[in-house]
Amino acid sequence: MDQDAVLDLFRKSGALLEGHFRLSSGLHSDRYLQSALVLQYPEFATALGRALAERVRHFQPTVVMSPALGGIVIGQEVGHAIGVRAIFAERQDGSLTLRRGFALAPSDRVLVVEDVITTGGSTKETAAVAEAIGAHVIGAAAIIDRSSGTSKLDLPLQTLVRLEVPTWDPESCPLCQKGEAIVKPGSRV
Ligand SMILES: [Zn+2]
Numbered sequence: 001m002d003q004d005a006v007l008d009l010f011r012k013s014g015a016l017l018e019g020h021f022r023l024s025s026g027l028h029s030d031r032y033l034q035s036a037l038v039l040q041y042p043e044f045a046t047a048l049g050r051a052l053a054e055r056v057r058h059f060q061p062t063v064v065m066s067p068a069l070g071g072i073v074i075g076q077e078v079g080h081a082i083g084v085r086a087i088f089a090e091r092q093d094g095s096l097t098l099r100r101g102f103a104l105a106p107s108d109r110v111l112v113v114e115d116v117i118t119t120g121g122s123t124k125e126t127a128a129v130a131e132a133i134g135a136h137v138i139g140a141a142a143i144i145d146r147s148s149g150t151s152k153l154d155l156p157l158q159t160l161v162r163l164e165v166p167t168w169d170p171e172s173c174p175l176c177q178k179g180e181a182i183v184k185p186g187s188r189v
Contacts, residue, residue, distance in 0.1 A: 001051035006143065006160045009048070013038040016163075020175040022184045028173040031165045032185040035115040035143060039073040048160065049077020052113070052141050055158040057082060059139040061111035063104065065089065065130055067096060067122040074143060075113040086113075089129045096125045104135035117142040117159065120151030127155060 010016035015038035021029050039045045052074070061084055066075030068090035079086030087104075089096040104110065110130040112123050117140075127137040137155060145151070145159040170176060 001047065001160065003161045006048065006051070007163075009044045010035070010038050013041055013044060015039075017185065020173075020180045020182045022170075022182050023167065025167070026170070027167040028170055028175065028182065029165055029167045030175060031163075033116065033144065033146065033163070033165060034185065035070070035074075039115065045073055045077050046080075048143055049074060050081045051160055052143065052158070053078050053081030055160070056111055056139060056141045059111055059156070060109060061138060062107070062109045063087060063111070063135075064113050065104075065110050065126055066113050067126045070116070071114040071122075071126075074115050078111070078113050078141065089126050096122070096129050098129060098133070104130055104133045106134045106136075108135040109138045110135050111138060112140040112155070114140070114142045116144045117147050117151055117157070120147060120153050123151075123153060123155075 007016060015034050017032040021032045023029055063084055064075045064079040064086045066072050066088045068088045072088050075088060076086045087102040089098055112126045114123055117123060123140045130137050139156040140153055141158045144161045144163050146163045146165045148164055
């Protein structure tokens with residue numbers, strides 16, 4: 001699946017909108033990305049998982065590990081496509097941790113999978129959880145890299161799409177200056 005085919009699935013499912021948006025951060029953007037909306041369709045989730053699996057198979061992971069919640073669905077699909085376990089770390093008292101009896105062995109080769117890499121922070125935090133248990137983290141993968149090259153991972157990273165999602169303070173938003181009506185994503189139209 002090439003970059004355009006991936007973005008087509010996102011557009012088709014409303015997971016990528018173009019216009020003028022007020023994000024939950026208060027910043028404005030001309031794009032809105034919500035990957036849960038593409039992953040709600042099992043056939044799209046499976047197709048994206050298979051495409052990502054092709055990019056990371058050579059890392060030879062023995063387990064896929066994702067940060068909850070955003071990474072769980074795509075992590076499961078990548079694990080399925082490669083034929084390895086898929087587990088997730090979740091936040092407890094502010095820190096990511098493995099719960100529910102999920103375990104890693106020192107011989108495990110962990111691939112961290114997320115839906116979207118923005119700062120790389122949650123990928124790094126997930127990798128740190130695996131390393132603290134003594135497992136070996138061999139790489140990271142995400143459907144979309146929207147970090148504009150600013151994420152600093154010490155891991156090989158594979159993604160299906162690089163996407164710029166510019167954000168502006170309301171005072172310096174070029175779309176506001178053009179007088180374009182603004183939408184808060186998620187609100188009913
Ligand atoms: Zn604006």
